[in-house]
Amino acid sequence: MTSRWRTLLFFLLLSRTELILAQIKYSTPEEVKVGAVIGNVAKDLGLDVSTLTTRRFRIVSGADGALFEVNPNNGVLFVHRRIDREQLCDRNAACLTDLKIVAEDPLEVHYVTVEIKDANDHAPSFADKEKVVEIVELTSPGARFQLPGARDPDAGINSVQRYKLSQNEHFNLEIRDRDEDKIPFLVLQKQLDREQKTHHSLMLTAIDGGAPPRSANLSITVRVLDINDNRPVFSKEVYSVTLRENTPINTIIIKVQTTDLDEGPNGEVEYAFGGDVTTDALKLFSIDRLKGDIRVIGLVDYEVANVYKLDVQASDKGIPPMTTDCRVIIKIEDVNDNEPEIDITSLSGKVSEDAKPGTVVALISVSDRDSGLNGKVVCSLSKNVPFELKPSFKENIYSLVTKETLDREAVSHYDVLLKATDCGEPPLSKLKTLSIQVSDVNDNTPEFLHSPLQLYLLENNAPGGSIFFVSASDKDLNENAVVSYSLLRDEGGQKDMTSFLNINNENGQITALKSFDFERIKTFQFQVVATDSGAPSLSTNVLLLEDKT
Numbered sequence: 156m157t158s159r160w161r162t163l164l165f166f167l168l169l170s171r172t173e174l175i176l177a178q179i180k181y182s183t184p185e186e187v188k189v190g191a192v193i194g195n196v197a198k199d200l201g202l203d204v205s206t207l208t209t210r211r212f213r214i215v216s217g218a219d220g221a222l223f224e225v226n227p228n229n230g231v232l233f234v235h236r237r238i239d240r241e242q243l244c245d246r247n248a249a250c251l252t253d254l255k256i257v258a259e260d261p262l263e264v265h266y267v268t269v270e271i272k273d274a275n276d277h278a279p280s281f282a283d284k285e286k287v288v289e290i291v292e293l294t295s296p297g298a299r300f301q302l303p304g305a306r307d308p309d310a311g312i313n314s315v316q317r318y319k320l321s322q323n324e325h326f327n328l329e330i331r332d333r334d335e336d337k338i339p340f341l342v343l344q345k346q347l348d349r350e351q352k353t354h355h356s357l358m359l360t361a362i363d364g365g366a367p368p369r370s371a372n373l374s375i376t377v378r379v380l381d382i383n384d385n386r387p388v389f390s391k392e393v394y395s396v397t398l399r400e401n402t403p404i405n406t407i408i409i410k411v412q413t414t415d416l417d418e419g420p421n422g423e424v425e426y427a428f429g430g431d432v433t434t435d436a437l438k439l440f441s442i443d444r445l446k447g448d449i450r451v452i453g454l455v456d457y458e459v460a461n462v463y464k465l466d467v468q469a470s471d472k473g474i475p476p477m478t479t480d481c482r483v484i485i486k487i488e489d490v491n492d493n494e495p496e497i498d499i500t501s502l503s504g505k506v507s508e509d510a511k512p513g514t515v516v517a518l519i520s521v522s523d524r525d526s527g528l529n530g531k532v533v534c535s536l537s538k539n540v541p542f543e544l545k546p547s548f549k550e551n552i553y554s555l556v557t558k559e560t561l562d563r564e565a566v567s568h569y570d571v572l573l574k575a576t577d578c579g580e581p582p583l584s585k586l587k588t589l590s591i592q593v594s595d596v597n598d599n600t601p602e603f604l605h606s607p608l609q610l611y612l613l614e615n616n617a618p619g620g621s622i623f624f625v626s627a628s629d630k631d632l633n634e635n636a637v638v639s640y641s642l643l644r645d646e647g648g649q650k651d652m653t654s655f656l657n658i659n660n661e662n663g664q665i666t667a668l669k670s671f672d673f674e675r676i677k678t679f680q681f682q683v684v685a686t687d688s689g690a691p692s693l694s695t696n697v698l699l700l701e702d703k704t
């Protein structure tokens with residue numbers, strides 16, 4: 156495929172040395188087969204072909220002499236070695252090779268120029284196989300990002316003519332000419348969202364203008380950089396959990412969790428209680444800043460509060476950060492940790508011994524700080540006391556009433572043991588003693604030890620002297636038992652001797668006011684009345700028989 160095109164220029168110059176100079180220009184594409192004919196130099200120079208051998212027709216020098224040879228038999232210039240235009244020449248300049256051909260007798264020197272024409276023997280190529288372009292998400296459409304161009308050592312039309320970008324929804328390709336180079340740019344058409352797609356893979360193809368065209372591919376990876384455009388999101392809006400009171404410290408109650416679609420610090424979440432969490436709750440619960448674990452750090456007491464509402468805030472570490480809130484409801488479950496309480500209302504702690512059965516002595520109210528069945532209390536009383544509990548109009552309030560009549564002279568004081576037991580598991584109870592005094596009623600009359608009494612009196616007793624003591628006792632208390640004595644007088648009676656007697660009303664000492672004479676009266680009798688100081692008073696009589704001896 157030697158080109159038939161050729162130019163033939165003759166410059167016949169006569170010099171003083173009679174040197175004949177001529178210049179012929181041929182043209183051949185590069186990369187033709189070894190042996191391919193460039194042209195017939197002898198013929199084109201008008202030389203007699205039959206003389207060439209004797210005139211030693213040959214190439215004597217040239218930039219690359221060995222690329223070509225002339226056949227001395229017929230004067231044909233042919234390719235001797237593979238011709239690579241890109242190796243011989245600068246990429247853009249016309250590639251010309253000068254040959255000096257001589258014939259002797261007479262000496263002739265001819266200059267032959269062979270133009271090596273470019274063939275599309277190179278494909279475009281990119282320096283790297285892959286290019287990573289980093290673009291911040293939400294960048295406005297229209298932004299441009301330069302891509303590496305492809306190189307093609309071929310010249311002219313055989314070099315890179317155009318670029319093509321693989322089909323995609325986010326980018327267009329724009330080519331800008333700088334000098335002789337075409338620079339490809341990615342132009343953003345549609346905003347990127349890292350949370351939708353973190354990487355976009357594109358293919359840039361550089362195509363030269365050869366026939367057929369040759370091309371090269373460059374893989375482009377667009378890495379979408381995150382901006383903090385997503386809030387953390389809790390897995391629930393409201394978390395609910397039940398916690399037994401007295402749960403050991405350090406127990407993890409619940410874990411709150413979020414997802415944040417952003418990347419790196421923009422997606423790293425920290426937890427904290429919201430500002431409206433009470434100081435009481437802060438003393439009981441803590442939250443792990445990084446893990447979101449909520450722990451018990453204090454004594455949880457159902458009786459103090461049975462529910463806590465904590466607001467938790469999650470914040471990512473973006474600049475500025477984005478936050479979200481959730482609520483954690485902690486319901487405290489009651490445990491039977493309180494013993495019942497007994498409250499006694501009693502006016503005096505006393506009950507009169509003549510109180511009728513059913514008389515209210517005290518009001519007993521029992522209570523329990525625990526809730527539910529736990530909080531229910533059963534109250535009981537020690538046996539063998541003359542009292543009983545009667546339920547009242549209201550639950551957990553009892554009246555303590557007398558069960559039978561009392562007798563202070565038999566038992567003056569009771570210690571009543573009250574026991575309140577709750578219905579928890581295990582049950583807890585509380586004991587309380589109620590001290591009850593039985594108050595006295597004047598229900599006992601004074602009593603003389605013996606009745607009647609007989610006494611002997613010597614005659615001629617000294618008037619005004621003591622003759623006897625009477626004494627009565629009373630089982631009652633205090634004034635009900637304070638006895639006073641008096642003589643029962645029978646005024647005007649014939650046998651009434653009491654006018655001659657006197658009695659100390661306090662101590663029962665009887666004195667005779669006159670001296671008695673046995674010869675005139677041998678015996679007489681009188682009655683002493685013992686009266687207590689109760690209201691009303693009770694009294695008794697004793698008959699005294701006097702016998703003077």
Ligand SMILES: *[C@@H]1O[C@H](CO)[C@@H](O)[C@H](O)[C@H]1NC(C)=O
Binds near residue numbers: 370
């Ligand atoms: C470039 O990539 C396309 C599509 O993957 C492929 O068809 C073509 O052969 C590749 N060209 C080269 C030169 O690798």
